[in-house]
Amino acid sequence: MSHPLRRLLSAIAALASIVGGTPALAHDDDVRIHGVAVGTQKLQALPGGAMQADYGFSERGRGDQIRARWTLDAHGLPASYDAEGNDYWKVPLAEHFGVAAGNAHWKNRIEDGSAAWSAPGAFYLPANAPPEFMGVLARALLKAPGQRLKLLPAGEAWLERGTHLSAGGHTLTLYRIGGIEFTPVPVWLDEKGATAAVIDDWFEVLGDRLKPSLAKLQALQDAAGQAWSADVAKRLTHKPAGALMIRHARLFDPRDLTVRDDMRVLVRGEHVVRVDPDDASAAPADAEVIDAAGRFLMPGLWDVHQHFAGVDGTFDLIAGVTSARDMANDNEPLLARVRRFDAGTELGPRVILAGIVEGTGPLAGPTPVRIENLKQAQDAVDWYASHGYEQIKIYSSFPPALVAPIADMAHARGLRVSGHVPAFMLAHQFIEAGADEVQHLNFIVLNFFPDVKDTRSKDRYTITADKLQQLKLDSPEFADFMTLLRQHHTVLDPTLSVFQDLYSGAPGRCAHSLCAMIDRFPPITRRRLLSGAVAVPPGKEDVYAQALPSLQRLLKTLHDGGVTLMAGTDAFAGYTLHNELELYVQAGIPAPEVLRIATLVPARVLGVAGPGQRGFIAPGRQADMVLIDGDPSKNIGDIRHVWRTIKAGQVYDPKALEQAMGMSQ
Template structure:
């Protein structure tokens, strides 16, 4: 899942350097929380030689970084050296250095190396830096004339606003910083220009004595973020004054899986009024869009998201108008409301899946329980809040699955999730699972139930062994028969495993290689070190295992098992890659597009309103430049998105986030 992404955008991709040497730099220890669970620590200190020393670690279900960083400044307050060592989020070793001497800056890390002549004032933006870097960056920007700074290897950062807020009698400043991600990020600093806290609904970092202030800090920050996204929604949304007509377009009939040429679609308000063969009898008072040379498709579904406020624009720009949220905080209810009201640009959240895991050292970031009774109470609470699905996670005691599934089914909800550790998918299905998240959970069914899948072994064991799986064997075919008999759905998110299994440091994540040059430079840099630690003698083995995952998906689809395209990754772009990988697996493009439209609508019980372009349905559709049935990659060329009758221009949506369009 896409856990801690909002924080990682600035903890791992955003870090920079420092300012004036300060021998009075007070040591501070922070706690790292994932949701409400203590997950790690961060410390800031200065050694006897005047070096800034930072240590950062957290445990996210066996994953998580363990970093030590030393920064030295020269007499002018410029960065002199930086040394970072340890392991990254996926436990691959980290070694990163920077130096500035005699007018030459040099840097080297696991994914890049370079040098540049400079006066020393630009700041090096490290790949693996800690929260301490953000503090030093802010202090440097506060001291600069325009509160901005040039970055190395390239780019710049700027403080776009500072809001003074007193919380529990403590004077603080909420600092908004741009230049690193798609949207601003926020830091809380105190009167000494030190980091007071970093907060979000996913990950927060704060000193122990101030933990009780996290809800207040998050409330203030949410208001700031909401205002930003509301302003963008006003700027980026086009409301048709009357009827909207898309004329002379090739229409993808998702029910039949065919392309119908020369169609005219009329939209009145948020509904489709008519779909007819193109004629010259067009209402001249309507707003008319020429669809010549383009394909009109129903809006796409992404069936595995963890929705954040900043995701909505990326989804709509890519043609994703409906999503399933597969685990989130209760903040999801407010985000859904904002998307529905268009106070934030975003898709329909058609499925809310409530997360449940068992308390313990490998528990996921979300609601955790100690017994079945607590789980049943949580399921009821999710139902009362309008959730349609329950997602069980890896630490759940296998003996709890059956009673928790019964409670879920009694309330008319579905059960899905990770297969709990020390349990195989076959047994989870027999005990009540309706759907499986992630294709690696299928592959694990053919390994031992002694593998502790609460840990990264759920990835590395699959990478090491799945290449040898015989999908035509009696054992595998019996499993397929069980999936079909129980009407089990699979949400594969296969593309995330391509990066894990096949990419090495310095190589672009294959999931996003096709679009990296369109992304802001600091975002680009984060996609060059995403894989598992791959033993040198097993590189081909890992690649073959990924290919086997594609074969599994093709085999399941061919035998009638429902595949739900989902991503658990960067919104929009990741779905395009997921669909491309299904075609690569051997599924025809028209059938892949059906999975992402009408099949997804049927599974989410929204097919009476969504999933196809028919009279009376809601006006959620996308206009694509070219024919994606001929070349599935054409799905990347979204020229226009219509959601709930409102018009969004992807070129403008992407520009608002600093992303280049496909043109």
């Protein structure tokens, strides 16, 4: 489902919508994901000084299609803005902004607002817009006093000037816009101030003249971003000078689901050296002491379904996630990011790597690792195995006939195999062909409906809502399927939070996992996170309302039937894992067992629960722990109240990390 991609595309569409300046010459840009062309942005000047952008892309049957028109005042601020089209999930949208009689008014599917307006005014941030709008904001900031601007509906943006580069016959300058996202947002302008490129971890918008320089642009942009991340990591990572002792904690052990009162844990370096009752004796002379004061101490959490981008690693630590699995990414940049996590120059958890393999065709996923024959399959497996990957993830367009051969190749190199069930294949066939694990619970549902053959587009989500009403959990066929799962020791990565948001039926509402804190997010982030649902087909309201409860009944049945579950999100990092665990408890799985699903189970499944590793707190284990206000073994909602996160013996304060991300307190 590639949430970071969905998130990034929404972010760039929103961020891009903020930028416009003096009219630039008409030009065409390619929209690319991991270097694969997926769409275009065409910019043209209209009579009267207006600009128009036609922006669209398509990947796996999804993607924005937006026509936007705007005018600017003498300060480069939007005087009008109108857009229509659809968002990433193909939900129709329309947006209007205008200024009249000293009043600014805006209306979109999220807001219907107004504010007094007097020169020089403020910069309106559209909720949806083309990438060109990133340049609009940068140019307006260049004109503004101190390169700062008030924003509508809220907030303030500022501009940082970065490095220069000669490319495509032009001199380009990197600018970074602060105040609208968790980190400064990059945009490249040429010597005339025209937008040259908008680039992010997954997404590139630039013209033909700059394609040969893309790698240089990315490298310079990444260097600036990494310097920012390194500074945050240096300031907010606390490494005890000697030992670390945690005293007076309530210690949770996922091995037997017990909670022991008034315990102490001694850490030296990256490992636990002693766990025993706190007898009030003196701590070692060199020990820094954390008085837990009765707080709940548990092993660090796992999120087994992420796609790392931006500051996902920071939000993991905020939420107590000290171990994670990346389930498909841009391979070389991911490897570099994980090295920074491990070195402490970027905040993030320990990461298990899963390498994606995909087939070809118009609905193929955004990866260059596309397989059509056995030679390509072997080359991909060998590359991943030699670069430290521990798993192969098969994606939706992968040829079914190659599943068994690539599973054999992966297993021969000691790699696990998982993924989406490829189109024209059922889950039981995928498992029998060698898959060790299945991502996303909808593929388990579709196993019982062989009439649904092509699952490459977003229909694999919408069809699931219908089919859930027909699934018989008490049928012999379902019992036989659970027997198959147990016999093959198949693991499931359900990602219930994704389905909860897809089936909410309200494309303009916040993700359920974020509603409690979304008002604390920076403006653009807040806006783009209010768009994560598919549109409910007319007459299907009741079907969609019952989809999540039906998936929860399915999850509980699988758990009770002895099928191994691991908690993953494929959504906003950190906070969504808390929501995922809450959904499991709501489904009827006892809270202590859910905590084990998010700690010890993934450590065992993914092979890092042995001596000197992790999954529980004991002498010799890695010092990855979370201190929580409350008791999530009794009230799973307390999992949201992370007081301290400890990774490899280093201590992080979640509130300080949130503040560094631009969140209000």
